[in-house]
Amino acid sequence: MTSPRELIQNGLPLVAVGTACCVLLALVTGNRPVDLILTVVGGAWGSAESAMATLSKTPPLLLTGLAVSLAYRVGLLNIGGEGQLTLGALTTALVARSDWGLPGGFGLLPSLVCGAAAGALWAAPAMWLRQHRGVHEVISTLLLNYLALHLADYLVRGPLGDGSAMGRSAEIAPAAVIQPWFGSAVGGLGPAPLMALLLALGAWFWLERTVWGFEARAVGTNRQAAAAAGIAVSGWQWRLFLMSGALAGLAGGIEVAAVHHRFYAAFSPGYGYDGITVAFLAGADPAWLWAGALLLAGLRATDKWLQLALGISPNAIFVIEAVLLLTVACRTALAAGLERGFGRIAARLRSAGGGSS
Amino acid sequence: MTALDLLGMTLVSATPLLFAVVGGLVSELAGVINFALEGMMLAGAFAAVWASWASGSPWIGLLAGAGAGLLVGLLHGVASVILRANQIVSSIALNLLAAGATGMLLHQVFGAYGTSPTVAALPTLHALVPVPAAAAVSVMVPLAWLPVLVVGLGLERTVPGWRLRACGENPEAARAAGVPVTTVRLLAVAVSGLLAGLGGVSLAIGDLSQFVENLTHGRGYLAIAALILGRWKPFGVLAAALLFGFGQAAAEFLAVRWAGFPSQVFLAFPYLLCLLVLLGGRGIHRPPSALGRW
Numbered sequence: 033m034t035s036p037r038e039l040i041q042n043g044l045p046l047v048a049v050g051t052a053c054c055v056l057l058a059l060v061t062g063n064r065p066v067d068l069i070l071t072v073v074g075g076a077w078g079s080a081e082s083a084m085a086t087l088s089k090t091p092p093l094l095l096t097g098l099a100v101s102l103a104y105r106v107g108l109l110n111i112g113g114e115g116q117l118t119l120g121a122l123t124t125a126l127v128a129r130s131d132w133g134l135p136g137g138f139g140l141l142p143s144l145v146c147g148a149a150a151g152a153l154w155a156a157p158a159m160w161l162r163q164h165r166g167v168h169e170v171i172s173t174l175l176l177n178y179l180a181l182h183l184a185d186y187l188v189r190g191p192l193g194d195g196s197a198m199g200r201s202a203e204i205a206p207a208a209v210i211q212p213w214f215g216s217a218v219g220g221l222g223p224a225p226l227m228a229l230l231l232a233l234g235a236w237f238w239l240e241r242t243v244w245g246f247e248a249r250a251v252g253t254n255r256q257a258a259a260a261a262g263i264a265v266s267g268w269q270w271r272l273f274l275m276s277g278a279l280a281g282l283a284g285g286i287e288v289a290a291v292h293h294r295f296y297a298a299f300s301p302g303y304g305y306d307g308i309t310v311a312f313l314a315g316a317d318p319a320w321l322w323a324g325a326l327l328l329a330g331l332r333a334t335d336k337w338l339q340l341a342l343g344i345s346p347n348a349i350f351v352i353e354a355v356l357l358l359t360v361a362c363r364t365a366l367a368a369g370l371e372r373g374f375g376r377i378a379a380r381l382r383s384a385g386g387g388s389s
Numbered sequence: 390m391t392a393l394d395l396l397g398m399t400l401v402s403a404t405p406l407l408f409a410v411v412g413g414l415v416s417e418l419a420g421v422i423n424f425a426l427e428g429m430m431l432a433g434a435f436a437a438v439w440a441s442w443a444s445g446s447p448w449i450g451l452l453a454g455a456g457a458g459l460l461v462g463l464l465h466g467v468a469s470v471i472l473r474a475n476q477i478v479s480s481i482a483l484n485l486l487a488a489g490a491t492g493m494l495l496h497q498v499f500g501a502y503g504t505s506p507t508v509a510a511l512p513t514l515h516a517l518v519p520v521p522a523a524a525a526v527s528v529m530v531p532l533a534w535l536p537v538l539v540v541g542l543g544l545e546r547t548v549p550g551w552r553l554r555a556c557g558e559n560p561e562a563a564r565a566a567g568v569p570v571t572t573v574r575l576l577a578v579a580v581s582g583l584l585a586g587l588g589g590v591s592l593a594i595g596d597l598s599q600f601v602e603n604l605t606h607g608r609g610y611l612a613i614a615a616l617i618l619g620r621w622k623p624f625g626v627l628a629a630a631l632l633f634g635f636g637q638a639a640a641e642f643l644a645v646r647w648a649g650f651p652s653q654v655f656l657a658f659p660y661l662l663c664l665l666v667l668l669g670g671r672g673i674h675r676p677p678s679a680l681g682r683w
Contacts, residue, residue, distance in 0.1 A: 061497060109477055157664070166675070167617055167667050170424060170477060174610045175660045175667075182657035190651060308481055345496035350489025357482035361474035 042315070045366065046359055053355040061344050068342060072352075075337035076330030084214065084221045089329040091290065092117065092300075094228040094321055095283035096307025098235055101316040103276040105239060106269050107252045112158060112173025113280040114304025115180030116151035120281025122184050123150035124288045125201045125295035126192060128208035139207030144285045151281015152274040154180055159273045163266055169273075177304070188297050199297030210290040224290040229322055231279070236318040248272055280304060301332070309357045328353070395642055397522050400530050401596060402641075403634025405430065405588040405605075407533040409612035410619070410626045411540050412458075412584030418544065418621060419577035420557035420679045424480035425465050426585045427609025428487030433458040433586025434593035435491040438600040439498060442508040447594050451511065454593070458586015459579055461487060466578035470571055476681050484609070492602050503602050510598035511590075527595035529587070536584055541623030553577060557677035585609065607660065614663045621676060636662040 051069065058068035076086045096113040103110040110116075124147030132142050158172040185199075194202040210227075212220025239245035250258040251268045259265050283303065288295060306328050313324035331353060335346035359366075409426045416423035436457030441450030461483055468479040499505045514523040514530070544550040553573055555563035560570045588608070593600050611633050618632075619625030640658035644650075 057493075061493075111481070157668075161667060165667060165670050167670075171610060171614050171617065172664065172667065174607070175614065175664050178607055178660040179657050179664070182653040182660075186651050186653035305481075305485070308478075309485075312478055345493045345502065347489045347492030347496070350485050351493060352489075354482045354486035354489055357485065358468060358474070358479065361478040361482060362468050362472040365472040365474065 039320075041367065042363065045363060046313070046356060049359045050352060050356055053352050057344070057348050057351060061342070061348075063342050063344070068338075068344075071337050071341050072331070072334050075334035075341075082333060086326070086329045086333040087225050088221050088291065089332050090322075090325045091224040091228040092283040092287050092303040093306055093310050093328050093332075094225070094232055094325040095279050095286065096303055097310030097314065097321045097325055098228075098232050098307075098318055099276040099279040099283070100307045100311035101314070101318055101321065102235060102239075102272050102279065104311060104316040105252045106248055106272045107255060108159075108162075108269060108273055108276075109170050110155065110158075110173055110273065110276045110280070111170050111308065112155060112176050112180075112277070112304070113283075113307045114300055114302065115173070115177035116154045116277045116280035117284035117287075117300050117304045118184045119154050119180050119284070120147040120151040121284030121288045121299050122187065122192070122201070122295045123147045123281070124208075124285035125204060128204035128289065129202050131205040131207045134207070139205075140210065140289060143204070143208045144282060144289065147285025147288070148278040148282040151284070152278040154281070155273055155277025159270055163269075184295075184299070185297050188295055194294075201295040203294050204288065208289055209293060210286065212290075222290055224286050227286065228283075228325075232318045232321045239318065280307070283307075306332070306353070309353050312357060312360045315360075327356075393522060395638055397526060398638035398641060399631065399635045401526060401634075402637035403630050404527075404530045404533045404595065405592045405608055406612050406615060406630040406633055407537060407627065408529075408588030408591060409585045409609055410615045410630045411536045411623070412462075412581040412588070413612055413616045414544075414619075414621060414623065414626055415540060415553070415584070416462075416578050416581035417616060417680055418557045418677055419553050419574045420560060420677055420682065421466070421469055421574050421578050421581075422476040422480065422681045423465065423578065423581050424477055424613060425461065425483040425487075425609075426581075426588075426612050427605055427607065428480075428484035429458040429461045429582045429585035430589035430592070430605045430609050431484075431487040431491055431603070432461045433589030434604050435494065435589075435600050436586070437590040437593045438505050438508050439494070441510075441594050442499075442506065445509055447509045447511045450508070450594050451587070451590050454590035455583050455586045458589065459583040461586070462579040462582015463575075465582065466575040470574045470578065488603060491600070495600060495602060505600040507598050508594065510594045527591065529591035529595040532587075533591065536587075537623060537627050541627075544623060554677070557679055560679050560682070585612075588612075611659060611663055614667060617676075618663075618666055618670065632666065633659060633663060 054069050054072060055065040058065040075082060077083050096117060099113055100110055124143045127146045128143035132139065134141065154176060158169045158176060161167040161172045162169045188201055189199045192201055194200055210222050210224050212222040214221045239249060247263045248268045250263055251265050255265055310321060310324035310328050313327065314320035331349045335349045338344045338348055339346055409430055413423050413426050433454035437450040437454030440453030441447045465479055465483055468474040469476040495505060496502055511527045511529060514526045514528065544554060552563065552568045555568055556570045556573045564570050589605065592604055615626055615629035615633055619629040636659040640655040644652065644655040
């Protein structure tokens with residue numbers, strides 16, 4: 033796990049850049065920076081209801097973030113979360129239409145397992161293309177996203193819809209619903225965020241504390257060295273990539289079971305792509321994904337307030353997200369550059385001091 | 390519709406791809422992964438509409454679109470060449486930035502969500518060739534062939550072209566031979582952005598005369614697929630761009646013929662074609678050796 037010192041080193045530039053970005057956005061749109069920042073923070077955490085809404089947005093973000101992180105730890109970039117999530121959600125919604133007669137909480141299992149399987153299935157062609165055709169997985173997963181979105185759109189408006197003209201599937205059976213602890217059935221807060229957090233922590237334990245996890249990490253750190261040490265490189269890449277797809281599919285499944293209780297056309301508001309930001313904000317460390325997920329969920333929960341209170345297009349959220357992602361991507365170089373710069377100044381001061389004395 | 394119409398539609402659909410794929414070629418042969426073509430095109434498209442609307446001249450729009458693409462290219466260059474960010478992550482961030490910023494500015498500038506008002510578009514070939522089919526073909530369509538030829542010949546036949554490729558194959562050797570690798574790469578990414586920006590221009594004020602949110606709709610990613618399929622060779626990527634252009638044109642062509650078919654089939658067709666072609670490709674496609682490395 034990252035030390036608190038590292039956390040401050042990594043977190044401070046993000047807070048600074050995020051704030052600067054908000055100030056700039058406010059100036060461009062003719063608002064007072066204070067209002068914008070208060071809206072962003074208050075919209076997400078200002079009241080019990082808004083905090084609950086923010087928290088209930090975390091599971092898909094945490095799980096797609098975990099999906100990107102796991103693949104990244106074996107040196108792969110899964111950008112296909114959006115398509116995997118969409119098909120996972122559709123599959124879950126379809127399987128969950130019937131009650132499987134399982135006792136208690138097990139009623140959730142068939143639909144969620146099928147959703148995860150659908151996600152893994154949609155990730156598989158990308159891995160095959162990489163290993164047998166040398167096609168970078170970023171391209172193949174993106175193409176698969178477009179296919180998945182059009183496929184799901186066709187299915188839910190056509191053969192698998194509920195017969196209405198709304199572009200949605202039938203409501204799922206009560207046994208397959210993740211019941212909320214607080215609030216109403218729709219928009220309440222249930223155990224889903226906790227389930228996602230436990231999965232992320234489990235993944236952390238698996239990666240950091242087991243032999244298998246060690247082998248997988250070795251593949252990501254140095255492929256040649258891992259192969260020389262007798263680790264099955266392509267085997268681990270396959271396994272973690274499929275796991276990654278399954279987690280993205282599960283993200284969609286949980287979203288259906290906990291929030292929407294059915295599948296809609298245009299189901300995901302970009303959660304698959306947000307997973308990339310969540311993963312890189314957390315440095316692809318499953319133990320810290322919750323922080324990235326909370327941040328992104330907060331931004332997501334804020335977008336309608338930006339529009340209502342300040343008249344700014346919800347797209348502003350993407351600008352903030354992009355700037356944060358860019359900062360994280362450049363963070364190592366920025367930190368090293370700063371350190372070098374300070375080191376050089378310190379050395380010059382020292383030599384100047386030495387020369388005069 | 391006739392076969393001639395299909396040919397015309399193929400050339401029109403291939404045009405934005407052609408600009409973008411040549412841009413991607415320049416960047417990747419210099420050793421910088423450029424998955425930000427999508428964002429560069431989107432920025433170019435929006436800037437073209439904005440400038441054309443503000444000035445009334447589509448030519449100013451064309452310049453602004455190229456400039457906006459160049460700007461995104463420079464951002465990618467600074468992040469990935471100078472600050473040594475992961476080039477794929479930087480690309481993803483810039484795509485997100487372009488999507489967010491154009492959507493936001495669309496609302497700020499035009500007070501509209503989704504679509505901009507109609508602006509002055511670039512002239513069509515109808516003035517030169519007075520046949521009805523030419524009325525749908527903007528000047529960008531023939532112009533798109535220029536970068537392919539210039540870049541193709543330049544990379545294969547000139548010293549600067551060899552230097553650029555040396556930066557992508559073996560930057561250490563290039564540096565030892567006195568090539569300023571960082572500068573060359575930065576310039577290559579900037580030019581890449583400019584070309585992709587022109588691709589956006591051809592969509593926004595060539596094919597259409599307005600900006601629509603997420604106008605590029607994955608064409609930047611298709612361009613990268615065309616780059617892989619064309620094996621990083623100028624005339625290979627030209628053929629790949631034409632193939633994907635044909636895919637789009639055929640989908641539109643058939644969507645009219647077989648109106649009873651679900652529309653999603655036609656919308657997904659270009660991406661499906663692209664995946665199938667990549668699946669069927671023989672052998673491993675080899676990118677420039679130092680792609681993504683320093």
